[in-house]
Amino acid sequence: MSDYYSQENHGPFELIDIGDLNLEEGGQIPNCKLAVSIFGTLNAAKDNAILIPTWYSGTNKIMEQVYLGEGRALDPAKYFIIIVNQIGNGLSTSPSNAEGELSGAGFPYVRIGDDVRAQYKLLTEHFGLESLALVVGGSMGAQQTYEWAVRYPEFVKRAAPIAGTAKNSEHDFIFAETLAEAIMTDPNFNAGNYASAESVADGLKRHAKLWTVMGWSTDFFAANRHKALDFESMRAFVDEFMTGYFAPMDPNNLLRMLWKWQRADVSRHTAGDLAAALGRVQARTYVMPISHDMFFPPSDALEDQKQVTNSEFRPLHSIDGHLGLFGTDPAMLEQLDSYLGELLRS
């Protein structure tokens, strides 16, 4: 296991064994461990629990740093907040930390539904929860949020999918494929049996470059937002910030998350009928795309929102695009907090 995925970098988190997890694609993760970070206290009525799943490449740490805080919507003084790292992200059971046959390229293909079933087991059996006041997540966290609201409609009282959709689009599938190919075409990738993550640095850099192009927005760079973030040029932004961000990550971890992202689809519950799947949602739902998101655009999010009964469309404005999720735009975070606060009070 690489040092990157350490308690020092991402902790404190607790590893909780939820037992064997049977996977939708077949096979099993024996003794699946979820890395969990907890804030606040569960009240006597057990009705103040909030679940936050993680996005592609993210861990509990960025969710804590960017979204939680005293006096903010997600306030540990009021809520019992559980951040659960997705399977494959390097903290929960993942290619980089699994042993034996499941290690590295031998790691099985995991779906969003597997994560959500694992999280349900965790919340009900380990924490004894009977409901969630809110599920909120961005990007792949939004995909898990929709999956929660469709799969366990009575359990989820409120839902806030940010910058993500209920069914991944064909366009997004191909974008994610270009990300995967950037890594897999590195000659040192060797079908996932690489000597070290460092040896795949070139592929990881190309992957970071694609994220630079699609992750922010044309307006972000036109407005010199990357310079405002203290990078003197686009090149420095690519080489230092974006490449630096992804470089220490494990390629197989990223690829298993990509595979999962591409196939997110709540209509798997209803034989492909998306309206029927979203019709199951009982949660009060705020659908929150980011205005300049290039691959989960507001137009796609609006189509989802129209099909959720008790929902509102609350787009967030930011030229930072999808990666505004990183918390780079304080005004967007304020807008988000305002909407989440309103949703939690409703």
Next chain:
Amino acid sequence: MSDYYSQENHGPFELIDIGDLNLEEGGQIPNCKLAVSIFGTLNAAKDNAILIPTWYSGTNKIMEQVYLGEGRALDPAKYFIIIVNQIGNGLSTSPSNAEGELSGAGFPYVRIGDDVRAQYKLLTEHFGLESLALVVGGSMGAQQTYEWAVRYPEFVKRAAPIAGTAKNSEHDFIFAETLAEAIMTDPNFNAGNYASAESVADGLKRHAKLWTVMGWSTDFFAANRHKALDFESMRAFVDEFMTGYFAPMDPNNLLRMLWKWQRADVSRHTAGDLAAALGRVQARTYVMPISHDMFFPPSDALEDQKQVTNSEFRPLHSIDGHLGLFGTDPAMLEQLDSYLGELLRS
């Protein structure tokens, strides 16, 4: 020279030798040949000539098929229309058809300014023109259009840059870099000394996939426009249409055009002062971005337009995005014809 770049596929075009072309980056193309396609007749006043430069990967043929026609704005019955293939596109002097030292990977780096000086020589010395009623082009054709209007302000009476900007953005530079890397990382690319273009098929396919993601728009696929174009799935659209389009092209040709595209910048004339460069334009100019263009967005085009004195901002609406240039959206072509007709009458 590959069969793809043949008279059969792209003709009729004439190869006109404009003599030796000294290049801005140093070096020379001896006996530079421009592939030219001509329609209509020059009138006695010599004031009805229209120049159409080509875009990345395009040739005179698509410009003729999509943009010219009887009763349309660019009507050969009224205008003397000259379509000039850009250097490096496979018809004009290019890596794929140059001989000796300039062949293949030995081909020099050519800038937009080199193309425009070559075209100026062609128009003045070969055709005896003293002015152009209009320069109109899309994408890299727009880059050449701006270069024409800044470099030869008295020569160009009207200008219509479509889906392109006067100075390539940093964002676009990185996007183009991902396209180049998709080709160059193919193990068979061999630093440009590949056995055949066919041997670089994998790299060309990845390049086509990136074009699929950024060239159209998320809305295009969400609205199933690819299915309306007779492709049953996104996969078929990528594999058959996009990959099929780029597969027969020569990798070195594409890479030299990419290099040129990345560095387009009229402010090279004014020590980096874009406002000063655009302030030189005398042409009546219609700036026409495409609404859903993901890398030459309307917001960037608007900044250009504001700095051209005698100009108007005329965005074209199409969810087809940048590749609406291919003529896939008849409504956009109608809008374009209407604007171009108005510009030509002014």
